[in-house]
Amino acid sequence: MATHIRAFLIDMDGVLYEGERAIPGAAEALDWLRREGLPYLFVTNTSSRPRSMLVEKLAGLGIAAEPGQILTPPVAAAGWLAAHVEGPIALFVAEGTVSDFAELPLADPQGEAPVGAVVIGDLGEGWSFARLNRAFRCLMRSNESRLVALGMTRYWKAEDGLRLDTGPFVAALEQATGRSAVVLGKPAAPFFETALSVLGVGADETCMIGDDLRGDIGGAQGAGMRALLVRTGKFQPSDLGQPIRPTAVIDSFADLPTWFAASR
Amino acid sequence: MATHIRAFLIDMDGVLYEGERAIPGAAEALDWLRREGLPYLFVTNTSSRPRSMLVEKLAGLGIAAEPGQILTPPVAAAGWLAAHVEGPIALFVAEGTVSDFAELPLADPQGEAPVGAVVIGDLGEGWSFARLNRAFRCLMRSNESRLVALGMTRYWKAEDGLRLDTGPFVAALEQATGRSAVVLGKPAAPFFETALSVLGVGADETCMIGDDLRGDIGGAQGAGMRALLVRTGKFQPSDLGQPIRPTAVIDSFADLPTWFAASR
Known part of the structure; x- marks a missing residue:
């Protein structure tokens, strides 16, 4: 039987927001993670802005985060x-x-x-x-x-x-x-390994959540993790049926709690 | 014994000229090819200028050519x-x-x-x-x-x-x-094959002359030809001792007649 998932790496752009619009229910799903005590880290390939600006952007969308919770x-x-x-x-x-x-x-x-x-x-x-x-x-x-x-x-x-x-x-x-x-970014393994070491968790108990089939899903699986694909952001229907297969597909990050409960 | 070489494909930039300067002796080497009746075609990856301008450039350097003698x-x-x-x-x-x-x-x-x-x-x-x-x-x-x-x-x-x-x-x-x-350019085989069909010659009797180890030498060899590397243009000493090995190296295109005579 597979190890239970007990930690999450979460892509930002396309998962938590699209442009300047928050994904509906994303803030509530993060609240749920905090209540459950499940460790998580935001992992983003955004290389154009410092972490302080990403923290500000999240705050403007109603999501609390600190620079140390974001790996760029x-x-x-x-x-x-x-x-x-x-x-x-x-x-x-x-x-x-x-x-x-x-x-x-x-x-x-x-x-x-x-x-x-x-x-x-x-x-x-x-x-x-x-x-x-x-x-x-x-x-x-x-x-x-x-x-x-x-x-x-x-x-x-x-x-x-x-x-x-x-x-x-x-x-x-x-x-x-x-x-x-x-x-030094997704989908390269050293980047995911850095993220795991920041959280202090193992690959087999961690799940990546992203909208990029190659960068998020393929990369995390290559580093030994499971990976959920969301149907938001850059998701396209042609992402399904490719050689890279996500562990599961959820409509959006807001559905994480429901998927998590059903997967136990 | 290898088939005798009886036709040439000739790169232009770096072989016949560098910038606006003709390689000394290049025009004379072409005169020699014409006198010997050895068919040749200029093959260039220059995709920024029409053949008429290349003909003009050659004329300005003392080299007579027609558009049909140049494959771009x-x-x-x-x-x-x-x-x-x-x-x-x-x-x-x-x-x-x-x-x-x-x-x-x-x-x-x-x-x-x-x-x-x-x-x-x-x-x-x-x-x-x-x-x-x-x-x-x-x-x-x-x-x-x-x-x-x-x-x-x-x-x-x-x-x-x-x-x-x-x-x-x-x-x-x-x-x-x-x-x-x-x-559709060097080093891709279809480009070299087009050149051979323009001349009506076979790969095993044709020799490419160029200054680009990968584009000219590797490409021509991949299409079954022999290939001479010149020490002009983009040639760098580190081109020697690489996995791609030219048939021979000559100081410049001007040395073609001497090399040809010695290779018989």
Whole structure:
């Protein structure tokens, strides 16, 4: 018999909210988790905003959270870089998350000196040919430079339609340089393992809840967890019947308590 | 004993010229090919300029050529699309090569109707987040839309340094959509096969000459040809000792007659 689930990792965008609109019932489902004493951590591939802004956003939607309850790729990446990379870091990340790398020596993106690593985040409209080419040239200064990705999410659902996320730009640099990125975001296992260690729980007793079949469901299952797919956010009916199969599908995060009770 | 070489495919940028400078002795080596009656075809991944402009550029460097002696990815792609794809085509190619697709129905890149194919060329500075996202959204309108690449070249050597070429942007769209591109440029075999059929020669009697280890040497060898690497253009000493091994390395295209004589 499978181990009982007793902890949750919860994606934010598309699960708790869509754009600026809270998913109806999401706040109540989180209240239920707290009442039940089930540990949870918000895990997001959002690499464009610091945790304090995410806390504010949640508060505006009626959801209480603290920065320490949110694991973002920049926070995970800064730790990885401190442990694994010597030499200055060239950041191609959203302005709001630069402070997450404050402890690390930064490189001059337009200089000539070798860089220890090039970090790629979600720049959105901030990407231009010139900027992507600058990241490429930083990597080509030395064969030793590491390419570090704040996630490989392919796209997200903005209010005006689908928008490219971090993954495609990392893929562009991988193709251009022939190097593989170290990924510190979903679906990469090191990111999920960091989340489990923050909660102090094991993969087999933890369930991920997300709207991204590859990033959330495939990633969590790859790290040994179970995973629930919600029919909100970027969910599309074609997500069903794919090689990646969620443990279960629920209409929205609001249905978590009902599903949890039925699964015991 | 290996079949004697009796035909050549010749890369242009980096082999015949670097930037606006002719490789010394290149024109004389071509004169030698003509005198010997050895058939040759210029094969280039340049997808930003029509063949007439390439002919003009060569003329300015003292090299006589006609459009029919040059195979470009847009010309190869237009033929492939006419044979394989129904529905309108969304072009993300340099302005100068749009005319190569004049026989095909074109899609509205900002519309909603499904497109038969999205064609990606070298837009250089023309790439922005908005433009790449537009190509992505065109592809996402239908699961049937084909992603067609005018080459997968990773980068080229401009006068101010290395610059991203078509490949990284195709890789970005492949990652974003989960689809594989149909590639009509070096190193893809269909492109080399088209070149051989234009010359009416077999792969085993033909030799490719190029400066790009992966695009020229690996691609030609993959299509069954021999391949000479020149130490000009984007050549770097680290190209030697890689898994892809050229048939031989010559200092520049000017050394072709000497190498050819020694190889008999």
